[in-house]
Amino acid sequence: MDSSSPPPSPSPAPSGSRGASNATQRWSILRRALLARSSSARAQEGISSDHQIKDGTNNISRKASRGFNLIECHSLPISQLAKSFGNSLNGNENDFGQKDVYVCYKLPCRDSSKLDLVYRKEDSLELNDIEASNKYNIDTTGLVCCWPSEEVLAYYCINHSDMFRSKKVLELGSGYGLAGLVIAASTNADEVVISDGNPQVAGYIQKNISINTETFGETKVKSMILHWDKEQASEILNTFDIIVASDCTFFKQFHEGLAGTVKSLLKHSATSQAIFLSPKRGDSLDKFLGIIKENGLRCELIENYDPTVWNLHKKYVAGEDRTWPNYDKEHCYPLLVRISYFSEF
Template identity: 55%
Template sequence: METNNTDTTPKPSSLRWKILRQALLRRYSLQNSDDQSRIRISRRATHGFDLIPSKLVDKVPDSRDVRVCYTLPVAAGCRKLLLTQRVDNSTADLTDFEICNRYNIDNTGLVCHWPSEDVLAFFCLSHVDMFRSKRVIELGSGYGLAGLVIAATTEALEVVISDGNPQVVDYIQRNIDVNSGAFGDTIVKSMTLHWNTEDILDIFNTFDVIIASDCTFFKEFHKGLARIVKFLLKSTGPSEAIFVSPKRGDSLSKFLEEIEETGLHFSITENYDAEIWKRHQAFMNGGDSWPSYDKDHCYPLLVRITL
């Protein structure tokens, strides 16, 4: 019997951001106020694996931003990256959601520094040879920690740090500028890249390595994400995409179905780094540092995708 797997009805959880945007924008449109800053939405701060030590340096005057210093444990000694990002307990203005609606994107890149990005950055630090002399692009980068780590530590030929949200790309570019002295001869660029775009001829068939963290949650973006991976990977010589992503119900498996339909191949590894696995096991055993830890939603699997 042939099973119909074409049902793409979004789950309630995957509609959360869209519903929130629409409801709040509608609420604002009914008010006679020119001050959008009066209507704010609380943000959800998260726990994390704390694999790369970080500390707050200062708050950017007259803004919702802070500067955070990340200390990278590398063989040649500690290196530091300074990232500007939104303060974890800050709020989101309605303009954030208006931009999401305008560009058909989600707002998660501005919400907080997500745990999977920390895991991806640490994995890249542990596998620097994978990126040496390669052209690399990070998709859905948020504040760009993993891409910046690669640029600062691996002697990659080029690193492009991309996101579909132009607000996020502004943060990425600021973080590239302030850390430019750490990149050596590596070319580092920011890019606004929507996964459904048709205008990618200048980067088609270009990259040796694609990286991404926690980019598979929203099912409505799966087809575009799978397609952009296939278009960006270099077809001559070895190339691969490295995703770290929790299962989050069936969202990861549904994305991998799209990967197969696109003609790509994948492998999944659960235990791919001793330190990451050790922390995962500690959280599973009830560690106080992450009391709400749930394997399905919190632990990122390693997915390697090839042509």
């Protein structure tokens, strides 16, 4: 995801627990990686320091939950990708490495469409990945996994496919791009642009687009490196009918850039809208909604937007379903935010 994706632990843990210890260690590693280090400091630290940090990351569980499991999927070795696609990869199988895993999604659509995505394996995050985040002012969470809110967004888009018909759609902070790819595969959108601020993540998005080209029909699909804190290219200003994003409101320091990006890229139309799915995460979501309003946009917050997701949420909260033991509604349940221009636009 982009620079406002959540830190790598979607569920809080009680004080003194292993979860809290992991979180402390995680941020300690991140801090050390982001500190600017001179060439002399690097020489003094040598390989042993980097190895120590890498060992620390390998001991951290970076995804504390299973998610809502709304879309059936299974993982296969990356070597299976070439076997499954034969000559259709045109030699691009060499672009995939030992850190990658092939995940096949079966979409709950009438035509039983499927998507094949390439992810990084869990526990494959390295120090150079974190250092790259400092260089580009982005984070590494897009390399970690498909986060629960992204799956919920994809599921929501499948169930509301008509709204995308003949539309130009943008996904912000997409990570591996599941929601954007689902829109391209299961709706009749005219164009889908899947974006992230991390160049490494954008590379994976493009690979996943290439793998699934035959699934998109007439829909045009492309990837884009898009930073929220930079002025956007003139050719994309106010051109998107629908903007979607998931779990992109965690870091408050990026709220202004994210809100400004939505305002600058959303089409000036009474029917254009942005759809965000984000947990409350303390006061972070409320703060973002305030900045959205300051930018002259209106927003609607919806708690119960899908009966299947809502029923799962209630079972997790009540303890009736214990498959998500650390479930906490403030940090795990994504609320739906609908953003649009005021009526004069």
